[in-house]
Amino acid sequence: MAEQEEDFSLLPLQDRVTHKNWKVRKEGWEDAAKAFAATPDESDPVFRPFVLGSDLWKGAVTDSNVAAQQEGLSALCAFLKYGGSQACSRSRSATVTPIVEKGLPSAKAGAKQNSLEALLLYIEIEGKSDMLLEDLLQGLSNKQPKVVAATLGALTAIYHAYGVKIVEPKPSLKALPKVFGHADKNVRAEASNLAVELYRWLREAMKTLFWNDLKPVQQQDLEKLFEGVKSEPSPKQDRLLRSQQEAAAAAPAGSDEDGEAEEEAAEDEAPAEAFDLAEPVDVLKKVPGNFHENLASSKWKERKEALDALYEAANTDRIQDGHYDEIIADLAKSMKDANIAVVTIAANCVEVLAKGLRRSFAKYRGRIMGPIMERLKEKKQSVADALGQALDAVFASTGLSESLEDILEFLKHKNPQVKSETLKFLIRCLKMTKEAPSKPETKSIAEAATKLLTESVEALRAGGAEVLGTLMKIMGERAMGPYMDGLDDIRKTKIKEYCDAAQVKAKDKPKPVAPPPKAAPPAQKRAPTTKKAAPGLKPPVKRASTPQSEKPAASSPQSRPAVGKAIPSKLGGLQKSAPAPKLGRGLAGRPLGKPTAPAEPSAPSAPAGMTAAEREELESLRADKDRLLRTSDDLRTEKSKLTSQIHELQNQNAQLIEDHTRDVLSIKAKETQLVRARSDAEAAESMVQRQGREMERLKRELSRNVREASPLTSDDPIYQDRNLNGSQHQPGMERYDSGRSESREVGYQRARSYMGSPSEEKENGSLEVGGGKKPSLGRNLSGDTLAAGRGDDSGVAPATGQGVDSYKRAAEVTSQLKARIEQMKAKQGLTRPGR
Known part of the structure; x- marks a missing residue:
């Protein structure tokens, strides 16, 4: 027996873990786990047999002996932890389904724990969960209730660890109604736990996918469970991905990047919206076929009924993108309708379309925002509220930069009502926007608001002060200083009050854009290089464009002598009549092989730090210029693409109009033929009736003539x-x-x-x-x-x-x-x- 044990220990690991003796397999997995933990990196040769032989892991998970299975699952966790992404990608397809069927419902607590840890490691290392989640959800269709219950418990643990931003919640939500109707009580209990965990992350938005498929009793039970979670704060991700761990380790402690990362994490942890979870709905198929005809009717009730039908079709959480140009054009016309009920329902239609399309609605903003803002002259509050909500939805689909031009234009409107409602809309935009306005946009908004401070209407003056206060909350007092200098103390006080009370989502982020301190160290490194490069006169070639003096350019067409003269002229009056002409003549008359004399005047003229800083600034400006040129080229290319798309869409529109006209004409021709056929049929019917009456009359005449012509009796x-x-x-x-x-x-x-x-x-x-x-x-x-x-x-x-x-x-x-x-x-x- 001792000799056999020694022989087992000398076998390769892959042979030991597949041995027919469970003890040998168990010890083999123990040694494999230790070997994995002792490796220096992922490229160690010990991983290679297990990466290539993924069936080894399938055998470990499905081992008939629970002790060997437990050690095999422990070795799998070590393999994933130390083997990296290659270990995960090669072994996942062979292990997830066996883990669901054999590992999670195992009778041993250690095997269960190792199975769940392996699933969590797959997500942690790969950074995605699509394929793993698909394999997990297949376990919900298993015939054994314990497998279904264990799968639901694993899903709950996964969502608790990583949240819904990393693990997609839609597939699990769609599977909930089926497991809630399971016959086993343990399955229903685990399903309730999963629903509560998802509610912690999604809140009411999760109900859009599965709530209507539940029975009323099940809904009531879940509502009771949700009550205990509503008061809890927003959940946070308990377990970081491998990429998140590396990013956190690379970031220096206490830096600004940490604060930004925390803000982004807070945004990620915000409850998901129903839009993110809902399935897109094709509204165009639900719009009645006679929508445009009814909307063009002279009766306001028919126009309102058409818009009511559109609102009912579009009032959904998410709308599938499509061609809504005609509908938007009709809604823009409806803003000029004389009936306020039609205007109100049209504004409601714009609101639901903008909310359902989100970013896809941005292309229609220019066609609908102007008519809505023009209609703000309506004094009835219900109409103004509907128009304001439509404007808010349109703004949410675009941004401040896209809408600012129209808003500032309507702030100059001659109608005070339009001006007041536009001002309220601008304040809401500043509070809703997540991106701080640029400096030109800030200047435009501040100037427009400053003009409103002198209006005769109190509401406009207060609105102008609130705009400045909200803008100050975003940009800071220092950025708003130039616009506050000419104001009196009373107005300044009022603006600061609005600033303190304002709640905004954006923060000014141009502060870290000025990085001169970071540019200074490279300048010190480059300073000695100028001295080395002076004999060959190659570095000054870059510096030739730094000074903008015209004398060097005019005196010599060569760049190198111009550089030599340009440095003294850039440095100021102390070296106006210095040996610059000598330097120029010497450089022009002597060969480049003897540049030692010019190197001496360059040494005294070297406030080298100043020159290097200027050079750095020039290079940064050039880089900015190149970037702007590339951006301009990209925008120009994008513009040409969009122009070609517009032309193509116009051609398609013209073709559709032509087809529509042809169809209308053919329909009218068919109707004319039908009317003629009906008239011919009526004429033929009347002729048949006249002939019938004539025949009856002739029959009566015949019988009467027969009676009159016969004097004899009928008995004769x-x-x-x-x-x-x-x-x-x-x-x-x-x-x-x-x-x-x-x-x-x-x-x-x-x-x-x-x-x-x-x-x-x-x-x-x-x-x-x-x-x-x-x-x-x-x-x-x-x-x-x-x-x-x-x-x-x-x-x-x-x-x-x-x-x-x-x-x-x-x-x-x-x-x-x-x-x-x-x-x-x-x-x-x-x-x-x-x-």
Whole structure:
């Protein structure tokens, strides 16, 4: 056994930590941690096997033996602490997920602590937490409640150590509603702890992301927990990043940089706003399609309804950037509206747009600020308040430098109401701005405020004094001294009172800009170099442009002799007639290889510190000039880019206007076609109705004519037959008539046999030939004759006169009836062609 132990100790570390015996693994991790701690820097060879073999760390975290796992996690912490950024980047992907699943929910307290320490070290060394946070949040979907609870506890500890400025809070806030609905009470308890920790940093702003997804009971429970945190001061970052530690170590104690760092840290520790956490909303999609049409309506109610719809769509924490040019132009027009309700809601729309867009709204400032300030003449307080809030929101999206020109212009307005409200706006701007105004801006503001001190209106005089007092709070009394000299004591006292009472966010930072003391040491270092460089006369080439005398430039085109002459002329009257001409002639006539004589006059003329200081000042001025030239070039390039973008946007706008006009014209053409089609349809419908009425009238006329033309009763078989044949045109009518004609012939024969008179026979024959009248007559006569024959058995014929009269009468009636029927058929178009 002893020999085996000795063999284990001789094995390489990477073989020992992967050994099948847990004791060997445990001792291997212990030795690895000691080796890491003993390294001089991150490049030590002991780190190399563990940097290249990231699977070693996965095995350490997921070790089945809890004792070996604990030592493996301890070795991982040492590896991260001493191995640096390379150790973190190479091992993170292999260790975070196993830490979440095996390390954080471990039964051993040491393993839990080492797992959390490893996560904190990853953030501390890398300075970012995006990838690590993503892996951590995946643990919230684990099926085991203890893993979910341990992950929530780790998140709480991470936010407590580093705060929300380093660790992004949005993903965790979005995951809270899901874990609040978990079945395990431990998970819900850890979720409540995480919510309280986030509330310490974010306050009410955190509710925008998840509050509406919680049940009312859960909201009430959280509100009770939040009550205990509201009274606490703003939290501070407990654990510094590696970069922050290095910066703190490099900064000298008690320097001004420490104060600035503390101020920046205080700003970072301020509670986050809802804007930072909210998701951007595309307001353009929510604006009604008829917004511009309704806003151009002549009815103020329609204009107000359009602006109400815009306000409802834009009243959100954060707005997605887009093309709001048309909307801003319409809002600028609405500032001139005669109805104050429309003006008020338009100002509210400007306010919510500026708050939702923040810096993206700055490009619209020049188009909307002027119309708003022009409308400040409105005396109604509610309208003035709405306009003032809109101006404050617009200013917050830009800055004092961008808005100052418009503000100073409206301070000269002829309307006292506009001037007074503009003055109030300027005071609010000075209190809100975080950057101190420059010296030219300070001069402009102070001069404008000084003029207001002589106004006849008390409010304007008080406002001018408050402006000067607020400006003094920012810039200091010394900077405001030149503007206070000409004022009387009463006004000075009042200005100082406003200065003491003012609460500003900006402080004058041009003080450390004057660094002559820091420039002095380099001058002393460079002084001896001038003496060395004097024999070769190369350093004076830089000094040639320092003096601005014209004599050296005119006397010689060469730079080196001019420099030799320029130094005495710069130093003043003591060396006006000194050996400067000799120096010039000597330098011009002698070769450069013998410069010892000119070196002697340069020594007595050397108040060297003064010359070096001037040279330093010149070099600093040149550097400033170069910087300004580069800035000017950058601005010029930026201007050309913006100009090209403007031209491109103008072309796009013109194209959109052309497309819009074409679409409007096509729509109008379609509407015209639709109106014409409707009128044609109505005309056709009326024609159909007239034709229907005409048909009904003709039917009634036909039935009336049929009734008038028929003298026989409906019981008579002749009437029935003729009415049927006349009113209904049937194809078998000819067969029916032929059958009836045969019966008529039989009746005729019988009538002749009874009558026996040749004259009557001829008459009857003529009637038969009369075309179309024979059937009715034959039927009538046959019927009468048969009736007479049946009534008289003796065979004697009745009186012939009565039979002839009835025959004639029947023939006439039949002919009239047939003529009427043919006329009616002709009118109705029922007569067949050719008949």
